[in-house]
Amino acid sequence: MAESVVFIGNKPIMNYVLATLTMLNEGSAEVAIKARGKAISRAVDVAEIVRNRFMPNLKVKNIKIDTEELESSDGKRLNVSTIEITLAK
């Protein structure tokens, strides 16, 4: 089974909450919420809102942090932190 992933961007936070709930209600046993840089704090918000307001039985199965190296348009290397929060039924 393909992994269900929600990638956190700049849309309103409830968009990502709904995307996560939809995947879980349509049969995904777990969903990975992924974010980079400043969006990391929003990824935690999404996970917490899903659990506290909508699916209290959901577990935080795993949280992984890492660093990705990006290349900017002028060729400079830039390190950016990442997070992956796996919620599971």
Add this chain to the structure above:
Amino acid sequence: MAESVVFIGNKPIMNYVLATLTMLNEGSAEVAIKARGKAISRAVDVAEIVRNRFMPNLKVKNIKIDTEELESSDGKRLNVSTIEITLAK
């Protein structure tokens, strides 16, 4: 032994990196990096910089996310996400 804690605020990120390194070099076996709200992404940055640039043998022992309820000055309740990243030798 008291737990060693670095609480992430609005100072330059290297202040928190240095605080973490100091605790580890002065005998703490582990350090908890804690943050709330928008500072959460900076907490991940601190943990990643400490590990990648300074102490590559350090392990991410645990990552915990949670929600705290704050009361604003006008008495309104406000939920804020939190993170606690425990780095261990």
